[in-house]
Amino acid sequence: MVTKQLLAGLPEDADLRRSDSLAREIFSDVANKWALLIIEALGERTLRFGELRDEVEGVSHKMLTQNLRMLERNGLVDRTVHPTVPPRVEYTLTGPGRDLRGAVDAICGWTHQHLSHIERARGRFGG
């Protein structure tokens, strides 16, 4: 099973069922469009909320907030609030967050590399 492969090498026994569902939950959180685009946008930088909204093409205020909370909850991004007026909130990737960048970069690279193949495949599929 895919979820078994997700868990290869984990401590076994009683934790297994809990870890299994936790792993699937985390995978579902992370394997979505906005989360990956936010991680890619942050990279090594520290960005404010508004800057992120500009960087991540097409993301709405609401989706950005939701996904940032989720990423913060899972320890992938750090959120720093500067108690100034107006408020200044900065986001940056944590260590584990940065560890995911390789995978995200790979997907982005793959996308651009296979654009023409995919376009041709679509042409064949339709006709």
Add this chain to the structure above:
Amino acid sequence: MVTKQLLAGLPEDADLRRSDSLAREIFSDVANKWALLIIEALGERTLRFGELRDEVEGVSHKMLTQNLRMLERNGLVDRTVHPTVPPRVEYTLTGPGRDLRGAVDAICGWTHQHLSHIERARGRFGG
């Protein structure tokens, strides 16, 4: 912008706007839970529809069908119909499809590697 990075190194000029939206569309197709789990499940193997449904934990008949069509349309999986009774339909990754496995493996590996970090982060987040 993230989408600019997605396109780094592409032929420029007139195609750019079309390619940009195409790249985002493909990224959205590929960067979703079920698509990635299906790719991971297939790996180097050839699986029938029913086998895939058993391998991909929790996927419904409908989601599996939809995602397989999408992956086929984008040229990531090959679909082979054996005209027998009962019908036998086999799915396998294409070259480009296999090229994505590295990235998917990386996300799976990352998930399992950081399980405890994430669990701790969640604990802090709540309290």
Add this chain to the structure above:
DNA sequence: CTGCATCCACTAGGATACTG
């Protein structure tokens, strides 16, 4: 066995307005 169509509950996600 595989795939399509249908119904239905539910959530995703945009627009907007309001708070600190």
Add this chain to the structure above:
DNA sequence: CAGTATCCTAGTGGATGCAG
């Protein structure tokens, strides 16, 4: 500027039935 809350629509996704 950042965040929350609300409304509202379109789409997701499960269950089921039927056809090839």
